[in-house]
Amino acid sequence: MGLRRWFQRKPSDEDLREELETHLAMRAEHDGSDEAGAQRRLGNSLRTQEEMRSVWYSGLLDTLAQDARFTWRMWQRNPAFSLAALATLALGLGAATALFSVCDRILFRSLPYADAERLVSLGLIAPLDTNEFLLSPDYVHLWREVPPPFEAVTTVTAGTAACDLTELRPERLTCASVEANLLRVLGLAVVAGRDFRPDDDKPGAARVALITHGFWLRRFGGDPAVAGRIMAIDGRPVEIVGVLPHGFELPTLAAADVLLPQQLQAPPRGVPGPMQFLRGFARLKPDVSPEQAHAALQPLFREMLKNVPPAFRAEVTLRVRSLRDRQLGDARRAAWFLLGAVGTLLLIACTNVANLLLARSAARQQELAIRAALGAGRRRLARLALTESALLAGAGGVLGLAVAWTLLKVFLNFAPQGIPKLDQASLDGRAALAALGLVLAAALLTGLWPALAAPRSGALHGARSIAAIRPWARFGFVTMQIALTFALLGTSTLLLRSLWALERIPLGFDAQQVLSAAVTLNAAKYGTPERQVAFFEQLLEKASATPGTVAAAISDSLPPSGTMRSMIYAAIEVAGRPLPQEGTGGMVAWRLVTPAYFDALQIPIVRGRAFTPADRSSPEPAMILNEALERKLFPNESALGKRVRPGRGEQPWSVVVGIVKDSRNAGLTRPPDPEYYVVRGTVARDATRRSFLIVRTQLSTPAAAAFLREAVAAVDRELPVNIDTLQQRVSGLAARPRFTAFLLISFGVLAMLLAATGLAGVAGYLVTERTRDIGVRIALGATPAAVRRQILGEAGRWVAAGIMLGLIFAAAGSRVVRSLLYGVAPDDPAAWIAALVIMGVVLLAAALRPAVRASRIDPMKALRSE
Amino acid sequence: MSKPDTPQAALELLILKTLARGPQHGFGIALHIEQSSSELLRVEEGSLYPALHRLEKAGCIEADWQVTGNGRRARVYRLTREGRKRLAEIEKRWAALTEGVRRVLGWA
Numbered sequence: 001m002g003l004r005r006w007f008q009r010k011p012s013d014e015d016l017r018e019e020l021e022t023h024l025a026m027r028a029e030h031d032g033s034d035e036a037g038a039q040r041r042l043g044n045s046l047r048t049q050e051e052m053r054s055v056w057y058s059g060l061l062d063t064l065a066q067d068a069r070f071t072w073r074m075w076q077r078n079p080a081f082s083l084a085a086l087a088t089l090a091l092g093l094g095a096a097t098a099l100f101s102v103c104d105r106i107l108f109r110s111l112p113y114a115d116a117e118r119l120v121s122l123g124l125i126a127p128l129d130t131n132e133f134l135l136s137p138d139y140v141h142l143w144r145e146v147p148p149p150f151e152a153v154t155t156v157t158a159g160t161a162a163c164d165l166t167e168l169r170p171e172r173l174t175c176a177s178v179e180a181n182l183l184r185v186l187g188l189a190v191v192a193g194r195d196f197r198p199d200d201d202k203p204g205a206a207r208v209a210l211i212t213h214g215f216w217l218r219r220f221g222g223d224p225a226v227a228g229r230i231m232a233i234d235g236r237p238v239e240i241v242g243v244l245p246h247g248f249e250l251p252t253l254a255a256a257d258v259l260l261p262q263q264l265q266a267p268p269r270g271v272p273g274p275m276q277f278l279r280g281f282a283r284l285k286p287d288v289s290p291e292q293a294h295a296a297l298q299p300l301f302r303e304m305l306k307n308v309p310p311a312f313r314a315e316v317t318l319r320v321r322s323l324r325d326r327q328l329g330d331a332r333r334a335a336w337f338l339l340g341a342v343g344t345l346l347l348i349a350c351t352n353v354a355n356l357l358l359a360r361s362a363a364r365q366q367e368l369a370i371r372a373a374l375g376a377g378r379r380r381l382a383r384l385a386l387t388e389s390a391l392l393a394g395a396g397g398v399l400g401l402a403v404a405w406t407l408l409k410v411f412l413n414f415a416p417q418g419i420p421k422l423d424q425a426s427l428d429g430r431a432a433l434a435a436l437g438l439v440l441a442a443a444l445l446t447g448l449w450p451a452l453a454a455p456r457s458g459a460l461h462g463a464r465s466i467a468a469i470r471p472w473a474r475f476g477f478v479t480m481q482i483a484l485t486f487a488l489l490g491t492s493t494l495l496l497r498s499l500w501a502l503e504r505i506p507l508g509f510d511a512q513q514v515l516s517a518a519v520t521l522n523a524a525k526y527g528t529p530e531r532q533v534a535f536f537e538q539l540l541e542k543a544s545a546t547p548g549t550v551a552a553a554i555s556d557s558l559p560p561s562g563t564m565r566s567m568i569y570a571a572i573e574v575a576g577r578p579l580p581q582e583g584t585g586g587m588v589a590w591r592l593v594t595p596a597y598f599d600a601l602q603i604p605i606v607r608g609r610a611f612t613p614a615d616r617s618s619p620e621p622a623m624i625l626n627e628a629l630e631r632k633l634f635p636n637e638s639a640l641g642k643r644v645r646p647g648r649g650e651q652p653w654s655v656v657v658g659i660v661k662d663s664r665n666a667g668l669t670r671p672p673d674p675e676y677y678v679v680r681g682t683v684a685r686d687a688t689r690r691s692f693l694i695v696r697t698q699l700s701t702p703a704a705a706a707f708l709r710e711a712v713a714a715v716d717r718e719l720p721v722n723i724d725t726l727q728q729r730v731s732g733l734a735a736r737p738r739f740t741a742f743l744l745i746s747f748g749v750l751a752m753l754l755a756a757t758g759l760a761g762v763a764g765y766l767v768t769e770r771t772r773d774i775g776v777r778i779a780l781g782a783t784p785a786a787v788r789r790q791i792l793g794e795a796g797r798w799v800a801a802g803i804m805l806g807l808i809f810a811a812a813g814s815r816v817v818r819s820l821l822y823g824v825a826p827d828d829p830a831a832w833i834a835a836l837v838i839m840g841v842v843l844l845a846a847a848l849r850p851a852v853r854a855s856r857i858d859p860m861k862a863l864r865s866e
Numbered sequence: 867m868s869k870p871d872t873p874q875a876a877l878e879l880l881i882l883k884t885l886a887r888g889p890q891h892g893f894g895i896a897l898h899i900e901q902s903s904s905e906l907l908r909v910e911e912g913s914l915y916p917a918l919h920r921l922e923k924a925g926c927i928e929a930d931w932q933v934t935g936n937g938r939r940a941r942v943y944r945l946t947r948e949g950r951k952r953l954a955e956i957e958k959r960w961a962a963l964t965e966g967v968r969r970v971l972g973w974a
Contacts, residue, residue: 011919011929011941019892019941020915026893026938027911043912051916055923 010056016049046374063380067387074388081360082392085353088754089396089442092349094403095747096438099342101408101431103335105421106328109430112247113323114187115283118151120290121251121326122297123280124304125317127587128566131326132319133158136276138304140266147300149293151285154178154185155278157262159563160254162520162690166232171219172520172720175233176256177276179264183210183244185283186251192216193227193242200241201261207238208261213246215257233258235524251281253327253420281323294320311570312584331420333819334740340813341491344484345747346438350445351477352754353392357385357450358474359765382451389447397439401427404435415739417732449473475798478755478762482802485755486839487809489748491817493831494824495741501823502734507560508663508672510602513550514726515704516558517693517712519719529687535715536691537682540594542711548699553597554680558692558726560664561733564589567646569674574633575643575653588629589665589675590646592686597677598624598660600696601726608640608658611679615657622679623654626662629674646676654678668733669822694726701725740820752839755802756846763795763850767857774854775862784855791854795847803836877909877917879960882945882953885927889944891934892918918943926952 011019020042027038039045057066075082110116123132134143139155146153157177165171180201183189190210200208211219211226220226230237238260250256267273284293301318308316361368368381376384405427412423519539526532536554543552557564569585595611597603606627615622623644630639643653662672680686693712697704705723712721731738767774774787810817814826824831884895884902895918896909921927926949932942945953 015931015941018939022891022938022940023893023911023915026940029936030893030897041911043910048912048915051912052919055916055919 011052013049013053016052019052020045020049050374063383064387067384068391070384071388071391078360081356084757085356085392086396086399088349088352089393089446090399090403091750092346093393093397093400093435093438093442094407095750096342096346097400097404097427097431097435098407098411098425099338099743100434100438101404101425101427102411102419102422103339104430104434105424106331106335106419107339111324111327112249113251116323118284118286119186119251119323120282120284120293120320121280121323122153122282122293122318122320123278124301125319126312127315127568127584129158129277131279132321134278134280135307136262136264136278137267137273138307139278139280140264142300142303147297149284149288149296150282152181152185153280153282154182155262155280156182156250156252156254158252158277158279160256163233163258164522164524165219166235166522166524170718173215173233173257174255175258175260176250176254177262178250178259180261182259185281187283188245188248190242191245192224193240195242196261201263203263203265205261205263207233207236208241209233209238210242210244210259211240212244212248212257212259216243233260234522235527251323251327252279290320290322294318311580311582312568315584328420331736333816334419334736337816337820338740338743340816341488341744341747344488345751346442347445348481348484348751348754350442351481352758353389353442353446354449355474355477355758355761357389357446358477359761361385361450362765385451386443386447389450390443393439393443393446396442397435400439401432401435404431411739414742415735417735419736419739474762474765478758479798479802479805481751481755481758482799482839482843483805483809485748485751486803486806486835487813488744488751489839490806490810490832490835491813492741492744492748493835494817494821494826494828495737495744497824497828497831498821499734499737499741502668502737503731505664505668507730508603508661509559511726511730513696513698514600515695515697515701515708516724516726516729517695517708518690518722518724519693519712520690522719523689525716526689529684532687532689533682533684536688538715539693539712542714543693543695543708544596546695546697546704546707546711548697548704548707550696550698551596551599552693552695553594553600555591555593555597555692555694556680556688556690557591558694558729559601560730561667564591564665566590569632571647572633573645575645585632587673588646589673591675591677592680592688593677594680597694600694601663602696603663604661606659606661607638608656610658611677615679616681619652621652621654621681622657624658624660624677625656626660626672626675628662628672629676630659632674644676668730737820737822752842755839756842759795759798759843760846760849762798763791763847764853766794767791767850767854771857771862774857775859778857779859779863787855787857788848788851791851792844792847795851796844799840799843803839807832874913874917875956877913878921879953879956880907881914881917881921882926882949882956885943885945886950886953889942891932891940891942893940895943921949925949 024035024038024042024045027033027041028035031037031041042048057063111119113119121132123134125132134155143153156179160174160176163173163175165173178196180196180198183195189195191213196208196210199205209231216222216226220229226240227242229240231240232238238258244259262276262278264276265273282293284290297318297320305313305316371381372378408425408427411425415422519536521532521535526535540552540554543549546552566587566589569588570580570583572588573579591597593611595613595615598605598610608624611622611624625633625639633639633644634642639656639659642656644656645651645653660677662675664670664672665675666673693708695704695708699707708723709721712719778784778787810826810832817826880899881895884890884898887898890898892915896911896914899907899909918927918929922929922943926946927943928946929941929943931939934940
C-alpha cells in the first residue's frame with residue numbers, strides 16, 4: 001500500500017552488488033559455464049547496478065548527498081588545495097561580513113524610530129552654526145500650530161548639560177532638555193511608567209524626568225516600580241515618571257542619562273526674554289518629500305526672518321533634510337567606499353578559488369571524461385562542480401563568521417571614533433543574512449566557470465588532455481585579479497599619503513607635552529558666580545604649583561575644534577569707525593583665557609605682548625587678536641593700541657595689546673577662523689561652570705596626569721574630571737581617515753598576496769603545459785637565463801595588462817576617492833608609482849619560482865613524457 | 867510504472883505473472899520466463915533487475931533476503947496485494963491490446 005512505501009528500506013550499494021553476484025553464480029551453475037560466461041550474458045554489471053541504484057536514489061537530495069560525499073573525499077585527498085581555498089574564502093567572506101555589519105547602521109538600517117524614513121531635521125541655517133536650529137521665541141510663537149506638510153513637530157534643546165545626582169551616592173550625569181511630545185513624534189513608547197504630558201512642559205510645572213534604560217539598570221537595578229520615585233538633580237527634587245526603551249537615541253545623537261522637559265518660556269511678542277537654541281525635528285505626512293516641505297514652509301520662514309536684523313537676512317536660509325542625512329551624511333561616502341573596497345577583495349578571493357578549481361579540473365580531465373562516458377551527463381558534472389563550490393563557500397562562510405567576529409573586536413579596539421555607530425556593529429541576524437547572500441554569490445562566482453567547463457564525453461581521446469580547458473580563462477582571471485589589486489593598492493597609498501599630510505598639518509600651537517582637564521562644576525555646590533570663579537582660581541594656583549608644570553592656564557574652550565564662543569563680525573565695533581551695515585561678515589571665534597594660555601600652548605606672539613596678571617583686574621579690558629582677525633578688521637594697519645568693542649555697546653572698550661599667530665580653531669582641515677582672546681578676570685562676569693585646565697608639563701603623561709588629578713582633588717574631592725593629552729585630542733580628529741587607511745592597506749596587502757599566488761599558479765600551469773616545448777628549446781641550446789626570461793616576460797605581460805586595467809578602474813573611482821583625501825589628488829603620481837613598484841616586485845617574485853622550474857627542465861624527460 | 871506498450875511493460879507483466887505463482891528470486895524469475903515460453907523469450911538480464919527494483923519501489927512486489935539451498939544469500943521477491951490488483955489490470959489491458967493487434971493483422 002501507499003503507507004508501506006514510506007517504510008521501505010532502500011537497498012544499499014552492497015545489497016545491489018550482492019544481488020547481481022548471486023545471480024551470476026546461479027547462472028554459471030545452471031548453464032554449467034564459468035563466471036565469465038555468466039558475466040557476458042548479464043552484460044555491463046556496473047551499468048546495471050547504476051540503473052538499479054537510480055531507481056532508488058534519483059531524487060535531487062540523493063544526488064546532492066552523493067556529490068557532497070564525493071567532494072569530501074576529494075578534499076581529503078588534496079588537503080593543500082582545500083585548505084588554501086577554504087582559507088581564502090573565509091578571509092574574504094569574513095572581512096565582507098564584518099564590513100557589512102559596520103556599514104549597515106550607516107547605510108541601510110533604519111533609525112531606531114517608528115517609520116524613520118519620514119522623520120526630518122529642520123531649522124535655520126546661519127553662519128552661527130553648522131547644523132540647522134530654531135530659536136525658542138520663534139518656535140513658541142510661530143510654530144504653535146503644526147505646519148501643513150508635517151504630522152507633528154518636536155524639538156530638542158541643543159547641547160546637553162552635565163548635571164549631578166546629589167544624593168547619598170552622588171553621580172555625574174548628562175541631562176538633555178526635550179519637548180514633551182518627543183517620544184510621540186518619534187513613535188516610541190516608554191517601557192515603564194508614562195511618557196511626558198503637555199502639562200509637564202509648562203513653565204513652572206512640577207519637575208519630572210524620563211531616564212534612559214542603561215541608567216535605570218545601573219542606578220535602580222531595573223526596578224519596575226521606579227516610576228514615581230524622586231531623585232535630586234543639582235540639589236532639586238525631580239520625579240521620575242518613565243523609563244526610555246533600550247537602545248534609545250536622541251535624534252541629535254547626543255548621549256544623555258536623563259531627559260527633562262524644556263518648559264519653554266513664552267514671553268509676549270516684543271518683550272525680550274530668555275532664548276534657547278533648539279534643534280527641530282518633524283514627521284512628514286505620507287507622500288510629502290523634504291523638498292515639498294521646504295517649499296511649503298516658505299511663508300513661515302519669512303515670518304521668522306522678520307526677527308532677524310535686516311543686515312543679516314541674506315545669510316539665513318531654511319533647511320529641511322532627512323534625519324538620516326543629518327546624523328550620518330558625511331559618513332555615508334566613506335561607508336560606501338569601504339564596502340566597495342571589501343567587495344573588491346571578495347571578488348579577488350573568489351577568482352583565486354575559481355582559478356584553483358579550474359586548475360584542478362584541468363588535471364582531472366581524463367577522470368571527468370570517463371565519468372561522462374559512464375553516463376554522467378554534462379549537466380550532472382556541472383552540478384557536481386556547483387555542489388563543490390557551494391560546499392566550499394558554505395564552509396568558508398562559517399569560518400568567515402569567526403573571522404568577522406574577530407575583526408569587529410579589532411575595529412572596536414582600534415578606532416572607536418572612526419566611524420559613527422561603530423560600537424553598535426555586531427553579528428546580528430542581518431549580518432548573518434548578508435553573510436548567507438555573500439556565500440551564495442561566492443559559490444556562484446567560484447563554481448560557474450568550472451561548471452561550464454565540464455567536458456563532453458569526446459574529451460576522452462584527446463592527446464593533449466589538459467588543453468580541453470580554454471586557457472585564456474585562467475589568464476583572464478589573473479589579469480583581472482592584478483587589475484583589482486592594483487586599484488586597491490594604489491588607493492591605499494593615496495590614503496596613506498593623505499593621512500601623512502593630515503598628521504603634519506601645522507596647528508599653530510604645540511600639542512606635545514600638554515595635558516588638558518575638562519571640568520564641569522556641580523550646579524548645586526557652585527550656585528553663585530563667585531564660588532565658580534573662586535574654584536578656578538584655586539585650581540589654577542594648585543596646578544601651577546604642581547611639580548613639572550611649565551605653564552598652566554584656564555580657558556573656556558580648547559583648540560583645534562569643539563564648541564567655542566562666537567561673535568558676529570559685524571557686531572565688533574571699532575573706535576572711530578561706523579558699524580558695517582550689510583551682512584554679518586561671518587563669525588568670529590573668541591576665548592576667555594588666563595594670561596599663561598599662550599605660553600602653555602606655545603602660540604607665538606607676533607607683535608605686542610601676551611596678557612599679564614595685571615590685565616586681569618584692569619578696568620580697561622585687554623584683547624589679543626589673531627592675524628586673521630587683524631587682517632580683516634585692520635587691513636592696512638597694525639591693530640595694536642586700537643580700541644575695539646565686541647557686542648555693540650554692552651561693554652567698555654577693549655584695547656588690543658597683542659597679535660598672535662593663527663592657530664587651528666575650526667577643526668583640523670579648515671583654515672583658522674578669525675579669533676580674539678579676552679583675558680579672564682576674577683570678576684563674576686567671567687564666571688563659567690565649565691572650563692578647561694591646560695597644563696604644559698615636563699613630566700611624562702601618567703605622572704603629570706596623576707599630579708593633576710591630585711590638584712583637582714585638593715580643591716574639590718568629589719569633582720569628576722577628564723584628563724587627556726592635547727595630542728590625543730588632535731589625533732582623534734584624524735580618526736576616520738586613519739581607520740579608512742588602515743582597512744584599505746589591509747585589503748591591499750591581502751589582495752596582493754592573493755594575486756601573487758594566483759599568478760604563481762597560472763605561471764606554473766603554463767610551464768607544465770609547455771614542458772615539451774621548453775624541453776625542445778633547452779635541447780636546442782637555450783640557456784636557463786633565456787628560459788627564465790621567457791617565462792618572466794610572459795608573466796610580465798599579464799602584469800602590465802592588469803596594471804593598465806587597474807588604472808582604468810582607479811580612474812573610474814577617482815571621484816569617490818577624492819572626497820576622502822586631504823592634500824593629495826586622486827591621480828597623485830608618487831602614490832601610484834609606489835604601488836606599481838611594490839606590486840611589480842612582489843608579482844615578479846611570485847613568477848620567479850615557476851620560471852626557475854622551467855629553466856631546470858630536463859629536455860630528455862620532457863621529450864619522452866607526453 | 868512503465869507505459870503500456872513498451873518492452874519494459876511486457877517485462878513487468880511477465881515478472882508479476884511469474885511471482886503470482888509464488889515467491890522467487892531474480893534468477894529464478896528469468897529462468898521461469900525462458901522455460902515457460904519454451905525458449906521463445908530470452909530475458910535481457912541487464913533490464914531484469916532494474917525492472918524488479920522499479921516494481922519494488924512502486925509497491926507491487928516486496929523483497930527479503932533469504933538463504934537458498936546452496937547457502938547463498940538471495941533477494942526473494944513476492945507479490946503484494948497491490949501487485950495482484952495491478953496484475954489483473956495489466957493482464958486485461960494486454961489481452962485487449964493483443965486482441966486488437968490480432969484483428970488488425972487479420973489473424974482472427
